Amino acid sequence: MDFEIRFNSDDNHKKIRIKGENLIALPDAYTVIDIETTGLDQRYDQIIEIGAVKVVNNSITDTFESLVQPDPSLVLGDNDEWQTEYVDEFITELTGITNEMLESAPPPEEILPKFIAFIENDTLLGHNIHFDINFLYDLLIETVDHRLSNNFVDLLRLSRKVYPHFENHKLATLASLLGVKEVKGHRALSDCRITHECFQELVHSVHIRNIDLDSLWKSRSKSRPGYIRALDLRELKPEGFTVNEDHPIYDKYCTFTGKLERMDRRTAAQIVVNIGGKCLNSVTKETNFLILGNFDYCSSIRDGKSSKLKRAEELMLKGQDLKVLSEDIFYDLITSY
DNA sequence: TCTCCTCGAGATCT
DNA sequence: CTCGAGGAGA
Secondary structure, three states, X not given: XXXXXXXXXXXXXXXXOOOOOEEOOOOOOEEEEEEEEOOOOOOOOOEEEEEEEEEEOOEEEEEEEEEOOOOHHHOOOOOOOOOOOOOOHHHHHHHOOOHHXXXXXXXXXXXXXXXXXXXXXXXXEEOOHHHHHHHHHHHHHHXXXXXXXXXXXXXXXXXXXXXXOOOOOOHHHHHHHOOOOOOOOOOHHHHHHHHHHHHHHHXXXXXXXXXXXXXXXXXXXXXOOOOOOOOOHHHOOOOOOOOOOOOOOOXXXXXXEOEOOOOOHHHHHHHHHHHOOEEEOOOOOOOOEEEEOEOOOOOOOOOOOOHHHHHHHHHHHOOOOOEEEXXXXXXXXXXXX
């Protein structure tokens, strides 16, 4: 580990979290974690409850649950004399955790050592687990000088790949669609249980459908399963019967460079093919038209020339029948005739 | 054809 | 944060 502090121009100094590895795996032993907080913002909000569920051989063997008293000095504002306002009505409504409950809750110094002992070096599982880990990481460093370096698995990330057709991937939606019954509201331990059961369903799905997990991510290499071919414009077939033999693009080869403003590249290429033209992925000896999009998003090019444009200019010097078209001219062309 | 990069769009956590 | 699109360069 090289350095923990990095200096930043806009932020005086900002802590870098050296977290464990984000695994793409389906372990059969893990510890689920979940926290409740006073809000979503890592900078201002605090942990009010920690829950954890230890799983071995896909079964729950132990649980951990405790409220945590937030630092009163960092709290919103003392609304009045008799009680500190740790949480607002929204959080109480959402979680059922009240200011009275937090008033008598143990402070982090008391809870965190127990939590560390509970999770040991287990692989952690959570839904959108970055949220929980970031909060815990900071509090652990701050109060007991412990660096949370456990590897972890994110149910949200897995579910987006395994169930791409789901309307969304909120925990409640997963539970409902996977047939996991939700118990009472948003409490740390009950959410851990739900996360655990959803994960078990996901593992089941992966086995039944015989999915190779790794192939869902990279392994874009053509030889492997799960390979997604890059868009090959040469393979586009005409749709409809708009072919026009008198059109300047008819039977000509077109290449695109840069990002088109008014439509995506595939749509533009399809129109070319419908007219009776042909598309290429790169500038070649056959290219007749190079359509120029913009490069505003590409800092390395911006006002310069793309490699495709340079190649095109070389070929034009050699006498090739090739014209460079701006996007506007291109649209005029395809919408005429 | 493959790897690395940057960018923008879109979610999810309380 | 994660992912896909697209460009560059080997």
